[in-house]
Amino acid sequence: MQLLKIQINAQDDHSGARPLPILLSLILGITGFTVFQDFLHSSYNNYAFHFSESLLFKSFWLLFLPFSFLQFRLLKRSAAFVPALLLPIALHILAFACTVWLLSALLFTHTYAFRDLIGYTLSEDSYKYVLIYGATALLYIRRQAVVQKPEAFPAAPVKKITIGAARNFSSIAVDEILYISSCTPYISIRTRQKSHLYTESLKSIMSRLDQQQFVRVHKSTIVNIHQVRSYRSRLNGDYDILLKNEEEVRLSRNYAQRFKELMG
Known part of the structure; x- marks a missing residue:
């Protein structure tokens, strides 16, 4: 029984870490694709493309990695589905606004207003937050539900x-x-x-x-x-x-x- 307990605990410790390499690859791929999409959009509409500015706003995608990890940790600690969904979303929104505001203040000639950034990401990205964090939470819960349980021993034959x-x-x-x-x-x-x-x-x-x-x-x-x-x-x-x-x-x-x- 002690060996079984150790094996189950070890499995639990890695249950949130295993999807992270896949998630990282997916996020980097989406980030690169959306930057390229901005380039195509600027070419089609005949306006200047600024790679640094496009990449700055694509930090929205990069922030999914740390907050998805946070979400896995919350679910591992038996947090309810709704808090495990809403907390990463709220922190992600604040982190995105802070990141763009700070980097624009340090690296650009103009600074994006923090309040405007909050309004921008809420109006443009709300469905992305819900879909991505909702999907990762549901996948984690489903994965935990199918963890193999200890096989029950058959009842002894009646005498x-x-x-x-x-x-x-x-x-x-x-x-x-x-x-x-x-x-x-x-x-x-x-x-x-x-x-x-x-x-x-x-x-x-x-x-x-x-x-x-x-x-x-x-x-x-x-x-x-x-x-x-x-x-x-x-x-x-x-x-x-x-x-x-x-x-x-x-x-x-x-x-x-x-x-x-x-x-x-």
Whole structure:
């Protein structure tokens, strides 16, 4: 259990980091493409293209990288979807306005007003914020939902079956069962002493029995391999099974392979 816990924790630690190289490549590609788009737009409309100014406003795309990482961290800490969506968006808007304002003040002859930058990005980029941060959050949540869970151990086969009618109940050891047959709407559990009606389906009771001891021999019959004396062919693909109490049960050709495997 300790090893399992360590493995799950290790997986969680990297769950937010793995998408980052892909995200970085995507953001750089989009940034380059949008700068080129600005160049084409300026050429088509016959105005001067300023690479530095275009790249300055494309810092909008570059800021997705740190704030997407922040979003992954929030989701990893079990933050609700809405806060994990809105907080990165709000910080991104402020960071974009601050970045363009500061760099324009330091590197350009004119400075873009902080308030105008907030209004600009809200009017031009709101849908981009929602789509990108919404998509990354949903992808992260979906990815976490499909993390493989520890495989549950199958329940141990039952050793006894309790048979009851009214206020009288008795237990039958499964080793004493000769065969179980369908007796709609019940099943009949046959022992050497008698047959007992039981409220359960063949499929259901088969799932609770030892699969190495009990085998389906017909669509309506399950046999205890330990109670089989012999079997012989009917020469048509079916067989007759002789039980230790001298009763015979039919073995259908559709179930013969598994029966023979258990009989050895």
